[in-house]
Amino acid sequence: MNEDIKTNYHQPVMVDEVLQLLKPERGGVFVDCTLGGGRHARALLEQFKAKNSKCKIKVFGIDRDAEAIEHAKERLNKYDNVILAKDNFVNVNQILEDHKIGKVGGILVDLGVSSHQLDDAGRGFSFGRWDSSASPQNDNNNCQNDIPLDMRMDREQDISAYDVINYYSERELERIIREYGEERRFRQIAREIVIARKKKKIETTGELVDIIAGIMPGKLKHGRKHFATNVFRAIRIEVNDELDAISTALPIMINKLARGGVLIVISFHSLEDRIVKNMFKSFALEYPARYQILTKKPLVPSDAEVESNRRARSAKLRAITRMDGEL
Numbered sequence: 001m002n003e004d005i006k007t008n009y010h011q012p013v014m015v016d017e018v019l020q021l022l023k024p025e026r027g028g029v030f031v032d033c034t035l036g037g038g039r040h041a042r043a044l045l046e047q048f049k050a051k052n053s054k055c056k057i058k059v060f061g062i063d064r065d066a067e068a069i070e071h072a073k074e075r076l077n078k079y080d081n082v083i084l085a086k087d088n089f090v091n092v093n094q095i096l097e098d099h100k101i102g103k104v105g106g107i108l109v110d111l112g113v114s115s116h117q118l119d120d121a122g123r124g125f126s127f128g129r130w131d132s133s134a135s136p137q138n139d140n141n142n143c144q145n146d147i148p149l150d151m152r153m154d155r156e157q158d159i160s161a162y163d164v165i166n167y168y169s170e171r172e173l174e175r176i177i178r179e180y181g182e183e184r185r186f187r188q189i190a191r192e193i194v195i196a197r198k199k200k201k202i203e204t205t206g207e208l209v210d211i212i213a214g215i216m217p218g219k220l221k222h223g224r225k226h227f228a229t230n231v232f233r234a235i236r237i238e239v240n241d242e243l244d245a246i247s248t249a250l251p252i253m254i255n256k257l258a259r260g261g262v263l264i265v266i267s268f269h270s271l272e273d274r275i276v277k278n279m280f281k282s283f284a285l286e287y288p289a290r291y292q293i294l295t296k297k298p299l300v301p302s303d304a305e306v307e308s309n310r311r312a313r314s315a316k317l318r319a320i321t322r323m324d325g326e327l
């Protein structure tokens with residue numbers, strides 16, 4: 001694999017902040033629950049090496065996307081203390097137990113999709129481009145970049161965006177577009193999807209974009225944010241059951257922390273961040289002698305980072321540590 005592909009897989013966000021909080025030079029077991037292209041994991045291993053630590057380190061990398069695991073394997077194959085697992089991070093406890101690991105020194109969760117997943121034409125995460133110069137009556141599809149509706153992080157999973165769009169009831173579509181997309185035209189969009197699929201199944205991202213384009217007022221179609229962003233986010237969250245995964249996994253992860261262990265979660269929209277904030281708060285309130293929140297307010301990327309990586313702009317980092325228990 002050439003170096004460009006490996007480097008461009010995903011530019012990790014807030015790497016310095018992650019290293020300062022996790023302090024891999026302490027040694028011990030660290031778990032990157034959202035391995036992606038493996039650059040956060042590599043940064044942990046490099047910082048450990050650079051600080052010439054006398055202790056040992058082991059890094060677990062988990063991702064539900066087999067392609068991510070393959071990419072990361074290439075990036076991390078020169079380190080011998082790395083274990084990779086293609087799995088959902090809700091199974092982190094089992095993965096660690098299989099390797100006879102009890103508590104761990106650090107856990108990182110960098111939520112959402114990787115740039116590679118977004119940019120890979122075959123994955124169906126990104127909207128096709130809508131050509132505003134073409135008329136809706138035109139036989140030529142407005143969308144110039146037609147990709148099968150998929151959006152599965154784990155391609156072995158049964159349900160894809162095609163199933164959600166073509167088989168969910170109108171009420172279910174309304175709910176996910178309203179709750180996960182926070183899209184105020186949720187009713188109209190769900191209605192138009194149902195009307196369109198009666199004529200023919202909706203098969204591509206482009207077809208979905210064209211349906212949404214038919215509803216959105218002109219000024220929104222030329223805004224900085226793509227007018228289909230909210231609907232695409234809603235479908236992606238539903239397909240990958242993203243919010244349930246976070247709610248289920250966070251308590252498991254918090255319970256895996258050793259004394260001095262740190263859990264970091266980087267989220268990219270308010271729905272995720274709210275779950276993280278509330279979960280951390282409830283643990284710190286219920287067990288004040290055991291857990292301490294390290295980020296009273298979430299950390300956000302510097303202006304310089306946002307300048308060089310636009311995808312970092314909505315990142316929010318929260319961290320919690322365990323103060324008692326086994327080392």
Ligand SMILES: C[S@@+](CC[C@H](N)C(=O)[O-])C[C@H]1O[C@@H](n2cnc3c(N)ncnc32)[C@H](O)[C@@H]1O
Nearest residue numbers: 012034036037038039040063064065088089110
């Ligand atoms: C933003 S990327 C992580 C990028 C990574 N930090 C890096 O340095 O390249 C998020 C990754 O998390 C994975 N992911 C999301 N939800 C997951 C889950 N519930 N279990 C396992 N992996 C998940 C996605 O497949 C994606 O590869």
